[in-house]
Amino acid sequence: MKKILLTTTLLAAAGFSLAAAVAETENKSANKSADGAKAGEVPQLSKEEERKLAEFRAELDIGRNMAGRLVAYYGEFNDEPLNGYLNLVGNYVAQQGPFADRRYMIKLLNSESVNAFACPGGYILVTMGALRQAENEAELAAILGHESAHVGNRHMMKTLLSMDKEKLDQAAKASASKPDPSAASRMRKRVQVTEQSEAAKTLARYLGSTSVAGLSIIAAAKAGLGLILEKGLDHKLEFEADQEGVKYAVAAGYDPKALSNFLGRLVARQKILNTKTLEKTHPKPAERRARVEQLLVQMKADTITGAKGVQRFAAMQQRMPVAASRKNSEKTAETEAVKGK
Numbered sequence: 001m002k003k004i005l006l007t008t009t010l011l012a013a014a015g016f017s018l019a020a021a022v023a024e025t026e027n028k029s030a031n032k033s034a035d036g037a038k039a040g041e042v043p044q045l046s047k048e049e050e051r052k053l054a055e056f057r058a059e060l061d062i063g064r065n066m067a068g069r070l071v072a073y074y075g076e077f078n079d080e081p082l083n084g085y086l087n088l089v090g091n092y093v094a095q096q097g098p099f100a101d102r103r104y105m106i107k108l109l110n111s112e113s114v115n116a117f118a119c120p121g122g123y124i125l126v127t128m129g130a131l132r133q134a135e136n137e138a139e140l141a142a143i144l145g146h147e148s149a150h151v152g153n154r155h156m157m158k159t160l161l162s163m164d165k166e167k168l169d170q171a172a173k174a175s176a177s178k179p180d181p182s183a184a185s186r187m188r189k190r191v192q193v194t195e196q197s198e199a200a201k202t203l204a205r206y207l208g209s210t211s212v213a214g215l216s217i218i219a220a221a222k223a224g225l226g227l228i229l230e231k232g233l234d235h236k237l238e239f240e241a242d243q244e245g246v247k248y249a250v251a252a253g254y255d256p257k258a259l260s261n262f263l264g265r266l267v268a269r270q271k272i273l274n275t276k277t278l279e280k281t282h283p284k285p286a287e288r289r290a291r292v293e294q295l296l297v298q299m300k301a302d303t304i305t306g307a308k309g310v311q312r313f314a315a316m317q318q319r320m321p322v323a324a325s326r327k328n329s330e331k332t333a334e335t336e337a338v339k340g341k
Contacts, residue, residue, distance in 0.1 A: 114275050
């Protein structure tokens with residue numbers, strides 16, 4: 001396998017996802033200002049540059065707000081080595097795709113449902129349930145590759161921008177049953193900062209030429225949350241993310257059959273796993289696996305040798321708490337053993 005060069009220090013210094021693009025646009029603006037001053041001209045961004053800058057900032061703010069709401073809803077499992085590991089693998093795999101300049105913030109959700117979420121701007125959230133069902137690092141890499149493909153291709157952002165006001169309102173209502181993060185002090189500040197940010201002021205102007213003129217950061221985040229938890233993205237986008245995720249992981253040196261194996265395990269364990277949320281918002285695991293198998297044939301996967309990364313993954317997996325279902329079964333076994341005596 002190729003050496004993983006990223007470090008958590010680099011991730012922190014680089015920022016997340018579109019932050020680099022924002023900086024690049026702002027630097028261009030500064031350079032243009034300097035050139036204009038020399039020539040005696042009034043420096044001014046073009047309409048296209050203003051639109052891109054507003055878009056970059058809006059995407060980051062929408063994604064941050066969506067991620068904050070998901071964390072408030074599910075809860076976050078904080079473990080520094082485990083979080084560092086997830087970010088290391090996820091960012092390395094994502095760098096193998098066509099959006100290598102993007103950075104991602106990956107968090108582990110305290111939920112036993114099997115799922116993962118990609119929010120605009122580079123915020124990726126994985127459930128403990130999904131991590132428990134994976135058997136090696138190659139499978140984790142494919143899962144994170146899938147989510148980074150969603151972000152890189154801007155699947156959620158494009159979906160939001162394609163929806164009219166009525167559909168956006170419906171999507172926002174679908175998330176109304178989820179706890180409002182502003183009720184928690186740790187989330188209240190984050191939401192307030194988002195509402196007051198420069199992006200909130202420029203987003204309406206950016207969206208002025210679209211069908212959702214006047215859409216606010218908060219409204220977009222609520223609509224995005226409704227899509228992520230209730231309706232899901234178009235199935236074509238999910239299949240595309242599967243295909244891209246496999247390619248990213250293979251380019252990173254991982255076993256090409258990893259995602260197929262993971263999906264096959266979900267199919268085999270469907271009756272005992274909590275996959276309701278996943279299947280409500282994604283195509284059936286069996287159908288996804290069939291599509292991935294077709295891709296593997298095209299890629300001649302049998303001729304590709306990839307790493308699985310079993311030991312390091314197992315060590316990190318053990319940092320999670322014992323699942324409640326396992327605790328209950330162990331407690332029952334202990335009780336039965338005592339009765340037997």
